[in-house]
Amino acid sequence: MKTMITGVRPTGSITLANYIGGIKGFVEQQYNYNSLIFIADIHGLTTYIDPQEIRNNILDITAMYMACGIDINNTALFMQSDVLEHCNLGFLMAFQCSVGELSRMTQFKAKKQSLGKNEKDMGLFIYPTLMAADILLYDAQIVPVGADQRQHIEKTRDFGERFNNIYGNTFKLPDYQIPKIGARIMNLQDPSIKMSKSALKDDKGTILMLDDIEITRKKIMAACTDSEGKVYYDEENKPGISNLISLICVVNNMTIEEANKKYKDYNYKDFKIEVADNVCKFIKGIQDKFYQYRSDEIRLKEILTAGANKARIYASKKL
Numbered sequence: 001m002k003t004m005i006t007g008v009r010p011t012g013s014i015t016l017a018n019y020i021g022g023i024k025g026f027v028e029q030q031y032n033y034n035s036l037i038f039i040a041d042i043h044g045l046t047t048y049i050d051p052q053e054i055r056n057n058i059l060d061i062t063a064m065y066m067a068c069g070i071d072i073n074n075t076a077l078f079m080q081s082d083v084l085e086h087c088n089l090g091f092l093m094a095f096q097c098s099v100g101e102l103s104r105m106t107q108f109k110a111k112k113q114s115l116g117k118n119e120k121d122m123g124l125f126i127y128p129t130l131m132a133a134d135i136l137l138y139d140a141q142i143v144p145v146g147a148d149q150r151q152h153i154e155k156t157r158d159f160g161e162r163f164n165n166i167y168g169n170t171f172k173l174p175d176y177q178i179p180k181i182g183a184r185i186m187n188l189q190d191p192s193i194k195m196s197k198s199a200l201k202d203d204k205g206t207i208l209m210l211d212d213i214e215i216t217r218k219k220i221m222a223a224c225t226d227s228e229g230k231v232y233y234d235e236e237n238k239p240g241i242s243n244l245i246s247l248i249c250v251v252n253n254m255t256i257e258e259a260n261k262k263y264k265d266y267n268y269k270d271f272k273i274e275v276a277d278n279v280c281k282f283i284k285g286i287q288d289k290f291y292q293y294r295s296d297e298i299r300l301k302e303i304l305t306a307g308a309n310k311a312r313i314y315a316s317k318k319l
């Protein structure tokens with residue numbers, strides 16, 4: 001059986017984009033693979049957050065993963081820092097790359113520009129080496145992620161291949177799996193930038209999975225569109241409307257063609273109402289389950305410990 005892995009950093013509240021980019025595809029396929037899903041708390045330290053908030057976010061994400069349908073009888077759900085083999089292998093992966101290539105990584109260049117007061121750039125710089133370790137450690141071949149992670153997965157392949165060439169065939173090389181719809185969910189207010197959980201807390205363009213439903217509705221109703229007044233998918237010329245189409249397709253398991261046909265006679269206001277109703281209903285269903293799981297912290301910690309024990313068996317052997 002092939003292995004599949006994915007993760008989310010505990011650097012803020014989970015967004016609908018995180019769900020679409022990483023979690024949804026994973027949940028749908030979890031029984032077809034030897035499955036691992038982790039909370040990337042060490043990667044999370046590249047962004048400065050109050051330590052207590054990180055601890056809280058970790059439990060939030062654990063409960064969110066469960067609410068989204070992770071089955072811990074099948075899937076190892078764990079915290080990256082509980083399996084320190086990730087760091088050991090990450091260190092070895094740093095020997096497989098050059099300073100030049102790491103400094104050319106898109107995410108490094110972009111995030112370096114917006115470092116906060118307590119943030120240094122070294123963690124961002126070596127991010128790809130730890131990410132390569134996260135994946136190679138388990139010989140994972142399938143990595144469901146959003147389009148923003150494509151370059152990181154390609155680097156993981158490069159580092160693994162270089163290692164294999166020098167030391168013999170040690171690692172299986174991964175492929176990314178980017179969702180057909182919603183690979184890059186955009187900010188509702190500015191559809192030229194991606195929806196991100198590191199956005200400001202009151203960002204009107206980011207849908208948080210734990211936002212009050214009425215706030216989510218307002219954000220969708222206020223989403224940026226265009227002046228044409230026709231609903232159809234055209235990412236280049238109608239990024240705002242296309243983004244909303246992606247959202248409704250994902251929550252209703254619809255294709256873009258089906259949505260184009262169904263909503264072609266809608267005006268923007270009625271279309272937004274339709275998107276808001278469907279997205280809110282979908283998120284509300286997940287929230288109800290989330291709050292049930294979140295109310296039992298002892299159980300959540302047990303889940304993470306059990307997941308780490310399972311993951312460590314592969315990780316220590318590989319290391």
Ligand code: AMP
Pocket residue numbers: 007008009010017018019020021022144145146147148149182183184185186194195196197
């Ligand atoms: P991060 O927010 O960096 O922890 O990312 C966690 C997962 O969410 C990764 O698989 C990302 O590719 C995915 N993701 C983050 N932002 C987006 C977005 N705007 N659209 C689609 N997927 C995303």
